[in-house]
Amino acid sequence: xxxxxxxxxxxxxxxxxxxxxxxxxxxxxxxxxxxxxxxxxxxxxxxxxxxxxxxxxxxxxxxxxxxxxxxxxxxxxxxxxxxxxxxxxxxxxxxxxxxxxxxxxxxxxxxxxxxxxxxxxxxxxxxxxxxxxxxxxxxxxxxxxxxxxxxxxxxxxxxxxxxxxxxxxxxxxxxxxxxxxxxxxxxxxxxxxxxxxxxxxxxxxxxxxxxxxxxxxxxxxxxxxxxxxxxxxxxxxxxxxxxxxxxxxxxxxxxxxxxxxxxxxxxxxxxxxxxxxxxxxxxxxxxxxxxxxxxxxxxxxxxxxxxxxxxxxxxxxxxxxxxxxxxxxxxxxxxxxxxxxxxxxxxxxxxxxxxxxxxxxxxxxxxxxxxxxxxxxxxxxxxxxxxxxxxxxxx
Amino acid sequence: xxxxxxxxxxxxxxxxxxxxxxxxxxxxxxxxxxxxxxxxxxxxxxxxxxxxxxxxxxxxxxx
Numbered sequence: 001x002x003x004x005x006x007x008x009x010x011x012x013x014x015x016x017x018x019x020x021x022x023x024x025x026x027x028x029x030x031x032x033x034x035x036x037x038x039x040x041x042x043x044x045x046x047x048x049x050x051x052x053x054x055x056x057x058x059x060x061x062x063x064x065x066x067x068x069x070x071x072x073x074x075x076x077x078x079x080x081x082x083x084x085x086x087x088x089x090x091x092x093x094x095x096x097x098x099x100x101x102x103x104x105x106x107x108x109x110x111x112x113x114x115x116x117x118x119x120x121x122x123x124x125x126x127x128x129x130x131x132x133x134x135x136x137x138x139x140x141x142x143x144x145x146x147x148x149x150x151x152x153x154x155x156x157x158x159x160x161x162x163x164x165x166x167x168x169x170x171x172x173x174x175x176x177x178x179x180x181x182x183x184x185x186x187x188x189x190x191x192x193x194x195x196x197x198x199x200x201x202x203x204x205x206x207x208x209x210x211x212x213x214x215x216x217x218x219x220x221x222x223x224x225x226x227x228x229x230x231x232x233x234x235x236x237x238x239x240x241x242x243x244x245x246x247x248x249x250x251x252x253x254x255x256x257x258x259x260x261x262x263x264x265x266x267x268x269x270x271x272x273x274x275x276x277x278x279x280x281x282x283x284x285x286x287x288x289x290x291x292x293x294x295x296x297x298x299x300x301x302x303x304x305x306x307x308x309x310x311x312x313x314x315x316x317x318x319x320x321x322x323x324x325x326x327x328x329x330x331x332x333x334x335x336x337x338x339x340x341x342x343x344x345x346x347x348x349x350x351x352x353x354x355x356x357x358x359x360x361x362x363x364x365x366x367x368x369x370x371x372x373x374x375x376x377x378x379x380x381x382x383x384x385x386x387x388x389x390x391x392x393x394x395x
Numbered sequence: 396x397x398x399x400x401x402x403x404x405x406x407x408x409x410x411x412x413x414x415x416x417x418x419x420x421x422x423x424x425x426x427x428x429x430x431x432x433x434x435x436x437x438x439x440x441x442x443x444x445x446x447x448x449x450x451x452x453x454x455x456x457x458x
Contacts, residue, residue, distance in 0.1 A: 127405045137455065146453065155404055155449030161456045180456065257446045264439045267415050271435050274418040275428050282425060 011077050018075045024050065024086065025070045025094060031063055039063075043071060043086070054088035060209060062105035063091065067098040099200040103207050107234055110209070115216045116237040122221045124241060124253065125189040130157045131253055132188030132220065134177040137162040141196040141225070141246040148250035153257050159186055165195040170205035178214040190253055191220050193235060194246040197227035206233035215239050225249030346377035363390045404445055411438040 005013070026043035033039050039054040041063070052071060063069070072090040077083070093099050110116065131149075135142040137160060146158065161180060163173035174193070181191050193215065195206060205211055206226050215222050215238040225243030226233045236242040243249035337343075341351065352360040353373050360366055366385050374381040414435040418428070 125405075127408055129405060146451075150451050154446050154451060157452045157454060159454050159456050186456070261443055261446065264411075264442055267411060268436055268439050270415060271418050271432050274423065275425070275432055278423055278425055278428060 007082075008079065011079055011082070014077050018077075021072060021074050021089075022086070023070055023072050025068070026050075028063055028067045028069060029065050031065050039088075041065075043069070051083065051085035052088050053085045054091075058089060059091055061091065061093070061102055062109065064101055064105060067101055068094045069098060070094050096200055099204070103200060103234070106207065106209055106212075107237070110212060110234060110238070115212065121240045124221050124223065127255075128156065128189035128253065130159060130186065130188045132181045132186060132191040133158055133160045133194065134163055134174060134181075134191060135160065135194045135246075136165045139165065139194075139196055141165075141194045145192065145194055145225075145246045145250045148247045149254055152250065153254040156254060159188055165205060166198070166202055171208045171211055174205060174211050175214045178218055182217075182219050188220060190223060191218060192223045192225065192243075192249050192253060193239070194225045194243075194249055195227065196246070197231050203227060203231065203233050206235045209234075211235060212238045223249050223252055225252075342377070345375065348377070350377075351375040363388055402441065402445055404442065407438050407442055411435055411442070414438070 024043060026045050029042045029044055029049075031039075031041040033056065037056055039056060039059055041052050042049050043052050044050070052073065054073075070092040071086060071088050072092070073086040073088040075084065075086050078085065093102050114120070133142065133145065135145070142160070149156065149158070161177040163177050164170040165174075178191070180186075181188055193206075195203070200207070203226060206224075212234045215224065215235045221241070222239040223241045223243055224233070224235045224239035225246045225248055226236060227245070229244045241252055243252050345351065351374070352366075353375065354360055354366060355371050355373070358365075360372060366372055366388065368385050368388050370385050372383055372385065374383060414431050417423070417431060
């Protein structure tokens with residue numbers, strides 16, 4: 001005899017019978033998000049279909065119709081609707097196609113959010129003394145990075161934070177590594193995140209949203225070198241500088257020391273040239289000053305010279321005048337000597353003057369009794385007119 | 396460069412770049428220029444010596 005049970009009891013019992021976790025592989029269809037909280041989709045294969053339900057919180061990766069997935073969940077008949085569905089706890093993408101789709105979806109989302117914006121990318125330090133590296137210690141990627149760095153540069157300290165770059169723990173460990181570098185004072189001026197090449201599945205951790213956000217949020221600039229030349233990861237886009245390979249990451253963070261040394265020589269040469277040019281310029285300006293000064297001084301000097309020349313001419317002229325005057329004076333002297341009345345007086349002539357000193361040339365000039373002076377060749381005679389014969393000769 | 400450990404590579408390199416930049420100016424004083432040239436040449440010698448003698452170190456962080 002079958003027991004009679006209520007609907008609630010029936011559903012509860014059914015749920016107990018079908019309880020437990022299952023992994024179901026199928027293709028997603030009718031994917032939709034309700035009220036930003038609930039996710040509904042159908043999982044199907046060629047012959048059958050099952051409803052799936054999940055919360056947005058539990059499913060982090062972007063999903064889309066047509067993706068092939070493996071769903072981890074438990075089947076359940078819902079009390080209120082009586083509908084049967086699988087409550088999904090975890091979804092794993094299956095096959096390159098699904099991964100590629102999920103990758104492109106996340107890339108689009110993060111791009112729209114601005115995580116890959118070019119204008120937020122920071123410049124790397126010129127010559128970091130310490131480099132933080134997030135990599136697997138035994139990986140070829142880390143080996144290549146160190147080898148190239150040793151070829152290029154000396155005296156740098158590499159701080160390796162070892163992480164798994166593949167598998168379950170890799171996401172958590174890479175996030176933890178970024179947290180470590182950003183919260184501990186390691187002195188690292190740049191972080192290098194590297195991994196060798198692989199399939200999209202191998203590189204899953206580097207396309208994980210949380211890891212990409214850790215790269216984006218790092219306070220220390222990040223160089224990301226994942227895979228081979230043609231590989232790309234979302235971490236590449238979120239990093240400050242994308243390196244094509246781990247070796248390329250080494251080339252990006254450190255210059256080549258041979259080239260660097262050549263540039264040092266160039267610096268010295270440049271400084272030396274500057275000084276030499278400076279000296280040449282100063283010499284040229286001294287010459288210029290000298291020329292300017294001498295051309296300024298030349299004018300008054302020229303004037304001086306011509307003044308001196310004039311002076312010399314004047315002197316000669318004056319000398320000439322002077323000698324002519326001297327000759328004139330001498331000849332005049334001679335002339336005067338020849339007409340000197342005293343010489344006439346010496347020959348016996350005399351000069352008579354009245355008492356006023358006037359020369360008496362006629363007897364009429366003196367009256368009887370008037371005194372007069374006779375000037376002789378030697379001495380003078382004073383006399384008085386006794387008789388005046390106003391005409392005629394004395395003798 | 397007395398002791399390698401005390402030599403700060405990037406600081407010295409920055410000093411050298413400052414000297415180079417100083418020479419880019421037009422009104423360079425000759426006497427000071429010669430002094431700076433000597434400083435620059437010494438920095439270059441030190442930087443080269445550092446690069447020729449030092450090795451890279453790898454330290455694994457404990458977490």
